[in-house]
Amino acid sequence: MIKERAIKKFVNDVLAKNLDNLLSEYNYQYVKGKSCFKRKVGVFENIIKLSASRHSVAYDEDNEAFIIAFEITPYISSSSFEKWFVSKTDKKANFRHEADTISGNMLVKTDVFSETDFYIPSISDNFKQMVTDSLSGNECTQSMSIEEIIETLPSIVDKLSKSSDEIVLYNNYQQSKGGSINYLRLLAYKKHFDVISKPYLSIYEKSEAAVRELADSNSSRAASGLRGLAVLTHELKVVANIECQSRYRLDIEQSESMGERLRFCEGLSYAESLRFNTLMVELDACALNDNGDFVVVFNGNQLRKYAQCGELVFTGCIEKLPFLSSIRADSLNEAGDFLINNYLINSDNKLTELKHDFDYKAHKKKSPESKLFTDFAYDEKSSTLFALYSPTKEITLLTEYALSGDIIKTREYKGIGLKINCAHRQLVFCGSGDGVRIVDYDGNQLSSVKTSKSNYRTTLARNGSKIVFHFYGTKSQVYDFESGKQSTIWAHPTYLKNYRENLYGDIHWNFGLRVAKFSPDNKHIIGGAEHGKYVCWEAETLKRIELIPSSESMRYIPKYSSSREIEFEGVRLYVNRGFDILDISFIDNGDYVITHHDNAQLIWDKNQNNIGCAQRFSKNLFSQSKFLLIQEDNQIILMERVFR
Structure with a gap:
């Protein structure tokens, strides 16, 4: 098989030279780094792009030569328009008007390539080639020879030249094919405001109608739709000089309280204090303290802080994060920091x-x-x-x-x-x-x-006495800062003979401790592993305690988990194939332990007994003692503890 660099060399040194004599007559210059011919026509660039693949080479035994398939893609772009649009909107337009791609083939002598340009393909390479051939078929018989392409080039050049006008592009492509909004933006760039007003407003009205439909159906996609509408509104103002006022606010709005009450178990009940509508925003993070103060981050950088009474005490924004970065919000202390x-x-x-x-x-x-x-x-x-x-x-x-x-x-x-x-x-x-x-x-x-390389999560005791290194490894490591001693704990008791074979025979990986937290008094480590394992260790001795849901709670655990309590090798165990612990909260200094699961919570007492189960909520935050912040169904609900 031929190497990629050899194909690039063919494109630049052979194919381009065959086309250069003709295209240079039309003032095209070849840009080797981008493998294209380019010329300027007003504010536009006419581009003729050359490309070939290492999978597009065949050998012609009759002529003792290579047949190389390639493609020529003519298109129009405008770098000056792109710079203008970025300066106006702080985003790229990525305008590119493409004409029909032409497939060609060329017969070249074998001495065009040297021995070092070839390599023996692997099994994977052969498989990829087979898949490529089966999907694309043999296109050489349908493609044009280099001679035919050279004859066609003048018409291609003429078509690109005649299309290099914003009015022509809009009339021929935007209206007839319902094309990209970029054709309207080009008209705005050339100040054809009388032409763009009506079609721009039509786009806005359609976008607003789509948002209205999502909002009326209480769809979670309404927030992203509204953000898109806000971006369009800004574009209309700065690009087309059109002012539009949306009926929707891209913000959190306080709504009427529904007086809801929630009981987790005996002694742990909450009553609704405040309710907010978040339908028109995309929530990123929340934080809550024991005074009932809370912060909300939404739409990537918008920040709000509320007092327990519902007063909005701060509104502002933070710097947006790079793509795929997550926002973290934490309460530092009860003073409100x-x-x-x-x-x-x-x-x-x-x-x-x-x-x-x-x-x-x-x-x-x-x-x-x-x-x-x-x-x-x-x-x-x-x-x-x-x-x-x-x-x-x-x-x-x-x-x-x-x-x-x-x-x-x-x-x-x-x-x-x-x-x-x-x-x-x-x-x-x-x-x-x-x-x-x-x-x-x-x-x-x-x-x-x-430590294991796969144990890249760390959990530190609140008094700094110990730290756990955990995540994917079957074994987790515990380090004692005071004694310097290192110990090992197992989320799943795989040290028991035939544990995996008898209980998880169809699963051979991923028995690691995904979630772990020290209790507020630093006496216990609570953990949750893959495949629904719940466990507790005494921090001092690392004595293992199985956390087993009550029979009442097991009724609410999904059937796909195959949840059950068994005795194995003389040890009482809880076997579960799902319903993993996602997070852990502590209330009243650990008197209540909340393990968070998918749309449910299990409540445990300080003696590791399961004393309750609550279903419904997708995300919630517990303060140390008094408050609960619920995020569900496009709402945020602040609830206050009810003491009897």
Whole structure:
């Protein structure tokens, strides 16, 4: 099989040269880096793109030559229009008007390629070639020879030239084929406002009608539709000088309370306090404290903070994150300080960006797209915030911030930091190979811990005494900061003879501890593993305690989980194929433990007994004692604890 670079060389050195003599007469210049011929016509670029694939080569035995199939794609673009549109809307138009692609083939001598241009294909390469051939078929018989293409080029050039006019493009393609909105944008660029007003308004009316239909049906897609409508409204204003006022607000709106009450178990009941409609926004994150204050982040960067009485005490926005990054919101303390990514909203409702004390120019580094903290920890004794951040792959910063947002001190380390232990003034860093390093704040290595590479999640005890390394590995590691001792725990008791074979015979992987949290008193580790395993360990002795739902709760667990209690090798076990733990909450210092599942919660007491089950809610946040924030059905509901 021929190498990709050899095909590129053929396109640039052979195919392009065969076309250059003719196209140069029309003032086309060949751009080797993009394998295309290009010329300027007013504000437009006429492009003739050349391409070929390494799978498009066949050998002609009669002529002792190669037949190479290729494609010629003529199109029109406009770099000046693109720059104008970005300056107006801060987004790309990506305008490209394509004519019909021409398939061609060319007979070339074997000496065009050298021996080093070929390689022996693997089984995978042969399979891909077979699939490609079966899908595309043999197109060489339907394609044009290079001579026929050269004869056709003048008509192609003429068609591109005549189409290089915004009015011609709009009349011939937008109206007849219902084409891209870019044809309207081109008219706006050339200031044909009298032509674009009516069709632009028609697009807006159709978009608003679609949003109205989604909103009337209470569809979760209404938010994304409304965001699109807001973008279109802005475009009409800055591009076409058309003012439109949508009837919908891209915001959270307080709605009438329905007086709802919720009982999880004896002693744990809540009554509705506030209700908000979130139909027109896309929620990203929420945080709640025990005073009933909460923050909401939506639409990627919009931020709201509410008091328990329902008063909107802050409205603003944060910097949007790079694609696929997630927004994190946390309550720091009961004074009303919240952390949203690297932004602090303090108790005075002032938003402050927590800057990084790092000179990128001095390190000859570019400022990264993401400025998110790797980890953070709030030190209650000093009322300061510590944050880990890695500006490069070789450097980690530990910055101490005052709650005003001011930097108190920054320390710099070599390596990638993972976790902060404020109580012991120690840090966890990636180690070499399998394991991590434990260092003090001065950077001195205190110990190393051997961990599985797949256990990249860390869970720290609130008093900093222990840390668990967990996630995908069957075994999880526990490190004691005070004694320096390392221990192993199993989410699934796979150390029991024939455990997998008898209970999970059809599953041979993924028995790791996905979720783990220390209880507020640091005496227990609560965990949830894949395949519906719920477990607790005594933190001091690592004695294992199986968490087994009550018979009442098992009635609400989905049938696909095959949920049941058994005795195996003298051990009482809970077998479950799903309904995994997604998160864990603690109420009243651990008197109540809530394990969150898909649309349900299980409630446990401090003695690991299952005392309740609640179904319905997709997402909820519990404060330490008094409040519950529910997110469901395009609503946010704040509920207050009812004490009897």
